[in-house]
Amino acid sequence: MNASLPERRGLTALAIIAALMTLLMLASSPQPAWAGGDASLVIGVGRDFLDGPDSRAFVHGSTNAWEALTYLGPDMRPLPWLASSWRVEDGGRRWRFKLRPGVKFHDGTDLTAAEAAQALRRIMNHPRYDAGGAYREVAKLEAVGDEVVFSLKRPSPNLASLVAYYGGPILKPSGFDQAGRIQKFIATGPYRLELARPNQSVELTAFGDYWGPKPRYRRVEFRHIPDAHTRVMALLAGAIDAVADVGAILPEQAAELADDPRVELKRREVATTHYLLFNCRRPPFADVRARRWLAELVDRRALVAALAGDSGEPASAPYTNLAVDWAFGLAAPPAAEQPAAPNRPLVILLHAGTTERWPYLDMAQIIQDRLRQAGWPAEIVVSEAGGYYEALRKGQFDLSLQPNTLMTGDPDFFYSYYLDQHGAANQGWRNQRAQELIEAGRRQMDPRARREIYRQLAQIFGAELPLLALYHEHSIHAQRRGLAPALELDQNFRPLLTERGPWEAQ
Secondary structure, three states: OOOOHHHHHOOOHHHHHHHHHHHHHHHOOOOOOOOHHHOEEEEEEOOOOEOOOOOOOOEOHHHOOOEOOEEEOOOOOEEEOOEEEEEEEHHHOEEEEEEOOOOEOOOOOEOOHHHHHHHHHHHHHOHHHOOOOOOOOEEEEEEEOOEEEEEEOOOOOOHHHHOEHHHOOEOOHHHEOOOOOEOOOOOOOOEEEEEEEOOOEEEEEEOOOOOOOOEOOOEEEEEEOOOHHHHHHHHHHOOOOEEOOOOOOOHHHHHHHOOOOOEEEEEEEEEEEEEEEEOOOOOOOOOHHHHHHHHHHHOHHHHHHHHOHHHEEEOOOOOOOOOHHHOOOOOOOOOOOOOOOOOOOEEEEEEHHHHHOOOHHHHHHHHHHHHHHOOOOEEEEEEOHHHHHHHHHHOOOOEEEEEEEOOOOOHHHHHHHHOOOOOOOOOOOOOHHHHHHHHHHOOOOOHHHHHHHHHHHHHHHHHHOOEEEEEEEEEEEEEEOOOOOOOOEOOOOOEOOEOOOHHHOO
């Protein structure tokens, strides 16, 4: 697929017709009624927030429907959530999380440590729910009194981060079967799930017996509106109250909406970073010199300034700078001469869903143009989710644009996913020294020694460029002006639907 920038930035006639048809359907739904504490809220999002029965949590964490033992605060450090505190024993081989008293499930029953442990064993016993390997070193997970106790095969310096948020959703065990599939969603969050329609909406109501900060809205609905222009048109037409999620508003739309009196724009730095992936399994990018040459050719600062604008900060590190304990400056990669051109067109692979949330198509076209000027032909292939991930798995691409969020706030999450030789997203890059450091970092209990490990890994990353970090996300969300209560996002792009954030609930 090769579309020009003007075509990408403007609404075609077909797009306008499709947007109007969607607006008619949206307008047929009940409109929000505003009455102080009885307020309702309708949020447009660019992806389906129903994850489904064979997932870690059934619905997206942004729904505020479920909780975990810990949550990541503004500095990406773990803070108490369903666990009121924790302590580490036996040199990091045993972690005890003390469960918060007075927590109720949405069915009115009390949350017990035994149920919390069983909910987490569901993730541990079914690796498809633990793609990041958070539970790989857990030998035993049990309840002892009011504590959830993890006994580990080896020391872990970061278990409180690994089980944070998406790392450990706590769901009522009677709601899932022996295979781990969620048959009935029962959780503890400030909002209770009422209705979930695939690829349409997730509807929730405030949970009156919630243990923590009071819910700010009586009813909340997340509507899946995959087309970026339709999302904005729905907001301007009053069919929804906000467009709020990471990538929900494109940078070009923000520029158009900035002076619109009907809309209020907000920005929030979040833990998401955008990458240019190299296929290191085959030429030309199996050669580090080709990766270094392309990194200089792309000129990420100019690329981000032109297309991401205020929604992006050129990356100076492999992952978010919000992780203050692990933020290292990344030196520019060594310069390299232009290698010989490949004897075939390069394939720049894009996930179709991402092109409606970030300026990936425009970025791909600029990269394509610069490659062509250098005598390297390239084609852009936009695939739906299934085809995209199949092409990645089979190595049927040369370059790809992809986001990743540091979901644990800990650098092992990034390095284990992208750089570990067994990592789920490793695209053929191998470095024995990096492998040794990754494995050592998982078990090093001394904070200073562990920081030095990740400083060295950042240096290797900057020199070897197994992938190129382009920019850190400053997520834009929009709401109708005068929205009350006003809507904010936190560092995990989770809407703040209670009076205070999870990290302020103590």
